[in-house]
Amino acid sequence: MSENIVWHETTISKVDRQKQKKHKSCILWFTGLSGSGKSTLANAVEKKLILQNVHSYVLDGDNVRHGLNKDLGFSDEDRKENIRRIGEVSKLFLDAGIITLTAFISPFREDRDLVRSLVEEGEFIEIFVNSSLETCESRDPKGLYKKARAGIIPEFTGISSPYEQPEHPELTIETDKLTIEESVAKVLQYLEEKSILGVR
Numbered sequence: 344m345s346e347n348i349v350w351h352e353t354t355i356s357k358v359d360r361q362k363q364k365k366h367k368s369c370i371l372w373f374t375g376l377s378g379s380g381k382s383t384l385a386n387a388v389e390k391k392l393i394l395q396n397v398h399s400y401v402l403d404g405d406n407v408r409h410g411l412n413k414d415l416g417f418s419d420e421d422r423k424e425n426i427r428r429i430g431e432v433s434k435l436f437l438d439a440g441i442i443t444l445t446a447f448i449s450p451f452r453e454d455r456d457l458v459r460s461l462v463e464e465g466e467f468i469e470i471f472v473n474s475s476l477e478t479c480e481s482r483d484p485k486g487l488y489k490k491a492r493a494g495i496i497p498e499f500t501g502i503s504s505p506y507e508q509p510e511h512p513e514l515t516i517e518t519d520k521l522t523i524e525e526s527v528a529k530v531l532q533y534l535e536e537k538s539i540l541g542v543r
Contacts, residue, residue: 364398367539370433370462371444371530374455374474374509376501377487378479378528380518381446384472387527388467389444399442402429417498423454430458437462442539450506465537470530471512476501478519489534 359407361367371388373381408415426449427440436443439495449455458469467540479501480488491499498504509515514533516526534540 355402356378357438357440360438364440365395365443366541368436368440369440369466369534369539370435370458371381371441371468371514372433372449372455372458373444373446373472374475374512375518376476376479376506377448377499378470378484379474380506380516380523381398381448381472384516384518384526384530385444385446387523388530391527391531392442395540397442398440398441399444401437402445402447403513405501417504419451419498421496421502422450426451426454427457427462430461433458435463437466442534450500450504452507452510455509468514468533468536469509469512470516471509471515473508473515473517474519489508 352488355513357368371385373385375381382405383400383401385403387400407429408425411432412425415425426447429445429447433443433445455469459469483489485521487496487499488502489494491502515527516529518526521529531540
């Protein structure tokens, strides 16, 4: 890290941007196994937010690896760096006054806690998209579990690499028991209860 850089305070603050947008900003961090429904849920929630004129953006794991993180693989070290970068990007979106929805497996608690530590209390909302391994594997929308079982994909979360479940998530959504509509409603209810969707 260079020693010759100084943080430059902007004229317009995060609070100013939130007032302009008429809602607070936060990070909705969807975490869970591959196939648990993270991306599906994040996109469905954003669709509802847009209908309410809420400024939002979805950062999806696969999409980010096509650009910003295309130099990273799936070793433990690369997974950590993947989440670190996404945390920093999410913090920028947060400062811009945007509700940021991230859909990443993010298997390690330490990495998720690192992102939480980057922002103020209440701004990082960990949403555990909980679905049994059996259900995720039966869905297998990308055929990844099949490849992992065949040894084609090494270090695959849930099969040959661990997933550390959140210990105290703000929300747990059991997508193998709830419909997508019910799941979206739980997220929106939380945002309403925390007065995130309206700046008073």
